[in-house]
Amino acid sequence: MSLLVTGSIGIDTIKTPHGASERCLGGSSVYFSMAASFFGPVRFVGVVGEDCPFDLPAVFRDRDVDLSGLEVRPGSKTFVWHGTYHEDMNERTTDYVELNVLQEAPPTVPEAFRDSKYVFLANTAPALQSELLQQISAPAFVAADTMNLWIEGQLDDLKKLLGQIDCLVLNDEEVRQLAGKSSLIEAARAVLAMGPSLVIVKKGESGSLVCGADGDMFVLPAYPAADVNDPTGAGDSFAGGMMGYLAQAGNTDFETLARAVAYGTVVASFTIADFSLDGLTSITRADIDSRLESLRNFTRF
């Protein structure tokens, strides 16, 4: 089924204990689309400024990513992010950020994308996520990401969004903050009571937890990767792999969802092995399937 993503395109400068990359391609919709494209077609919606140094059509040339929702806005500047990962790469510092075009009006969803069935609203202000969602006529499954900034500053908008989506994806600190509870499971259940029928908690190298409104639960460790060089984009790649698999499967029963989360986990493990998108552009779907089988073996008892 059709899959649409809205999110950022960024000029990233990244330092990690294993190297650095200056002004490389990043952004949530870019990582998401690259990850999801292993499973099926992706409809891309995002905006850059006229200064954007990247040739996105070339980046996605061999992939089934429809860029007709990519807007190059004259007179605007592209989103810029500089981050440093610490020795414990679960911790990172944002050194510098220019929101630029991200603080202007969101891009328009093209007419031809409005019948999309699977929708991922990558992290941005929840009011904008709602506005983007309203442009989709009859979505079958909507997932959204969020972050501490909106939980702290735009909680009413976020709660309104939670009534409109099927699935919230967020990290462990965020779910605790949103729910005001320290137990992850209690926190996830409290967020379920705010509207979505699924909550997916990303725990970085500790894996993920999925809670469903009817009591379903799924837990998965991260893929045990020795090779971690740049964690940037791990969460968006996870979401891309998961949503890509779900859209391809065309259903969201809990068993399919568990497999989708496992695919997301595996795709993210490739992302973090190299800087920018290099971990994803160097692999095939067969590599992903092979690593999924390894993950199954590593977790079997």
Add this chain to the structure above:
Amino acid sequence: MSLLVTGSIGIDTIKTPHGASERCLGGSSVYFSMAASFFGPVRFVGVVGEDCPFDLPAVFRDRDVDLSGLEVRPGSKTFVWHGTYHEDMNERTTDYVELNVLQEAPPTVPEAFRDSKYVFLANTAPALQSELLQQISAPAFVAADTMNLWIEGQLDDLKKLLGQIDCLVLNDEEVRQLAGKSSLIEAARAVLAMGPSLVIVKKGESGSLVCGADGDMFVLPAYPAADVNDPTGAGDSFAGGMMGYLAQAGNTDFETLARAVAYGTVVASFTIADFSLDGLTSITRADIDSRLESLRNFTRF
């Protein structure tokens, strides 16, 4: 096969966000033995002072725990530990400690225990662990726990011990510290190179990682328990469940080991649901098997 444990017996005073317990029974060998006794007989070696307020034979009355290695030392005082768990119960502060009898000579392993095949050396000074191990004539599988104190202060003794054991059990911070590497997998592999053929990394609510010398790997999330009231004894219960299952199975191939780690995970999830040993004394082996099946369902994809 026969299973022997050496470790501490403590008078614990515990505060958590969910309650408190004063001068309750604790200690590594106590939690270990209670956990392991669900799977088969346990040989207990430990020492208390003459002030010990607990009736250990009564505590283990209905369990197959042989207390002939329990020494009540005249003129000595029992180990005392006071700890407080924070709102994030992965963090705890030791408020007060009296090592007392633990800093004296270790207990003697009774003659009848010296043919033990499975041995667990709970956390104590590594020189004492070696001394205790030398009293076992021909062990088949020896596992040991350790901690930051010995990694920092008695590294030579610890390295000597690592050449004498099959399996080291430690937490994520400790393995990073011992190996001087931030990646858990690289750290575990570096510890394998120091001697043991298995390294088991306990990550609290993030589960566990097992690395074998021949490249075997197993990863498991913690049991997703909403009910966490007192994490004390989780690690020792994990080890008890694991070693209890291994001794019962009578082999340590990697498949059996993975199942043993899953049993350890499940037993620990019962321990943390209540204060002191109450989470373990209120359940049966059937409860453990049922929860193991739940964990299998929660992790299947």
